[in-house]
Amino acid sequence: xxxxxxxxxxFLGSHLVDLLLKDRNEVICLDxxxxxxxxxxxxxxNNKKFRFIRQDVTEYLKIDGPxxxxxxxxxxxxxxxxxxxxxxxxxxxALGTHKTLGLAKTKKAAHLLASTSEVxxxxxxxxxxxDYWGNVNAIGPRGMYDEAKRFAEAMTMAYHKYHGIDxxxxxxxxxxxxxMRKRDGRVVPNFINxxxxxxxxxxxxxxxxxxxxxxxxxxxxxxxxxMLSDIHEPINxxxxxEMSILDFAHKIIELTKSKSKIVYKPLPKDDPxxxxxxxxxxxxxxxxxxxxxxxxxxxxxxxxxxxxxxxx
Amino acid sequence: xxxxxLLEILACPVCKADVKLEKGKIVCTKCGRRYPIxxxxxxxxxxxxxxx
Ligand SMILES: NC(=O)c1ccc[n+]([C@@H]2O[C@H](COP(=O)([O-])OP(=O)(O)OC[C@H]3O[C@@H](n4cnc5c(N)ncnc54)[C@H](O)[C@@H]3O)[C@@H](O)[C@H]2O)c1
Ligand SMILES: [Zn+2]
Numbered sequence: 001x002x003x004x005x006x007x008x009x010x011f012l013g014s015h016l017v018d019l020l021l022k023d024r025n026e027v028i029c030l031d032x033x034x035x036x037x038x039x040x041x042x043x044x045x046n047n048k049k050f051r052f053i054r055q056d057v058t059e060y061l062k063i064d065g066p067x068x069x070x071x072x073x074x075x076x077x078x079x080x081x082x083x084x085x086x087x088x089x090x091x092x093x094a095l096g097t098h099k100t101l102g103l104a105k106t107k108k109a110a111h112l113l114a115s116t117s118e119v120x121x122x123x124x125x126x127x128x129x130x131d132y133w134g135n136v137n138a139i140g141p142r143g144m145y146d147e148a149k150r151f152a153e154a155m156t157m158a159y160h161k162y163h164g165i166d167x168x169x170x171x172x173x174x175x176x177x178x179x180m181r182k183r184d185g186r187v188v189p190n191f192i193n194x195x196x197x198x199x200x201x202x203x204x205x206x207x208x209x210x211x212x213x214x215x216x217x218x219x220x221x222x223x224x225x226x227m228l229s230d231i232h233e234p235i236n237x238x239x240x241x242e243m244s245i246l247d248f249a250h251k252i253i254e255l256t257k258s259k260s261k262i263v264y265k266p267l268p269k270d271d272p273x274x275x276x277x278x279x280x281x282x283x284x285x286x287x288x289x290x291x292x293x294x295x296x297x298x299x300x301x302x303x304x305x306x307x308x309x310x311x312x
Numbered sequence: 313x314x315x316x317x318l319l320e321i322l323a324c325p326v327c328k329a330d331v332k333l334e335k336g337k338i339v340c341t342k343c344g345r346r347y348p349i350x351x352x353x354x355x356x357x358x359x360x361x362x363x364x
Contacts, residue, residue: 052353
């Protein structure tokens with residue numbers, strides 16, 4: 001198959017590219033590198049089945065030749081990034097999704113949107129099921145990202161219903177692993193960096209807010225299974241093992257064998273208090289569930305952070 | 313250098329027209345914008361193109 005992926009130089013995109021190539025697909029990657037890096041794709045330099053074009057997917061999209069799948073992963077994804085690029089984030093969710101859907105329509109290709117658990121905002125139910133409508137502040141500090149993705153989902157559904165495009169919507173929950181950006185401000189890289197440097201780990205609020213973290217290999221497998229399925233409804237993908245941020249900080253200190261302490265800082269506005277996927281749908285329809293334990297995933301990630309630190 | 317196949321899938325992001333290779337640049341056959349190639353990567357960004 002011939003697959004086009006946007007945002008393929010990013011964390012999740014580059015791992016998905018690896019799996020696609022391993023499964024003998026041909027891959028064309030479009031990325032403008034605003035948050036991604038060619039380092040994530042450097043190992044593919046001589047791969048004849050892989051092509052990279054530096055392009056902004058909110059501009060006109062035209063690619064010659066057949067395409068079987070269009071995977072839309074381009075978007076700043078961490079709060080630091082989307083608050084730095086608020087307009088680009090809204091544009092890539094809105095115009096970018098419009099362009100990639102248009103391309104899928106022209107090519108009679110299937111389209112997969114990388115959506116997010118942030119469409120649930122600061123959820124009033126826990127765990128979150130796909131039929132929960134969310135609790136989002138459109139003009140809050142996360143609004144540009146949440147609403148961009150909600151618009152992208154609406155656009156995807158409209159193309160499916162109105163144009164009969166074969167679409168998928170993946171609601172991705174927090175994912176971590178190798179190739180995460182070390183300075184993207186999210187809790188996993190923050191804690192690992194601080195623990196490895198022997199600095200105190202910063203916990204916002206009292207640390208009782210919960211998160212669920214999915215290791216990247218599990219996520220990529222789920223995404224690939226969803227891509228190959230024929231499910232048009234949104235599907236949650238994530239690890240339902242929920243943990244308080246404080247417990248998580250202790251776990252990182254334990255696994256890095258660090259002597260770091262914990263410091264507390266005020267909770268940012270609109271920070272979700274709970275976050276846990278209900279993955280019954282993915283289990284039933286995709287026969288998928290995460291396999292890698294938090295300890296195992298974290299150990300691999302910590303190892304990678306250690307190694308890439310030495311290289312710098 | 314970029315190969316023929318990659319050149320074939322490219323188009324000018326501004327006017328959608330075909331492009332050709334000319335003196336190490338990717339040149340739009342319609343508007344004449346000249347896109348750079350850096351480290352073997354076609355940079356198809358309007359902001360990076362030369363245009364008279
Ligand atoms: N990592 C997570 O935990 C997570 C959770 C939920 C959803 N997602 C979604 O998955 C996707 C990938 O996330 P990630 O963590 O890999 O982020 P990332 O920042 O590592 O990757 C995003 C990529 O998109 C590219 N990009 C952004 N705007 C673009 C544009 N206009 N044109 C072309 N390329 C553009 C960036 O350069 C980058 O390479 C995003 O859509 C994100 O919203 C990620
Ligand atoms: Zn042109």
